[in-house]
Amino acid sequence: MKYWLLKSEPDVYPWSKLVADGRGKWDGVRNHTAKLNLQAMKKGDRAFFYHSNIGKEIVGTMEIVREAYPDTSAEKGAWFMVDVAPLKEAAKPLTLAEIKTLPELAGMALLKYSRLSVQPVAPAEWKAICKRIGVPA
């Protein structure tokens, strides 16, 4: 199983909406590196939901429930989307500011490639973050 981090601006698509819907389509990704990550996802992989811009924190965990398929929001070209379902809400969200202070998370893609909206998370990082936010790894 692989681990990922997906970013969304909460005023566009917040965690609360995903929870209310029970399942969501992760579309609109228009960056090639992010696209490759979407295509590498397997059903059953896990991902963090990160609120960018507002909040700047990891707010919950998700499961990939449908592997990459053509993005229905794309006018042309081969962009892809996946479907996700919420797993656990963070008992205590982990902010970007906190992530920067933790040595075990210093290598995160989130810090190095701040603009990448779909990025991989190392297993050790996944475990450390789950512990911090109070959800089962």
Added chain:
DNA sequence: GCCAACGTTGGC
């Protein structure tokens, strides 16, 4: 094929 200009993302 190079590179300057420009647009977008996202943190501050």
Added chain:
DNA sequence: GCCAACGTTGGC
């Protein structure tokens, strides 16, 4: 609101 990072576009 500003700015850094970085991807894309277009002139040459």
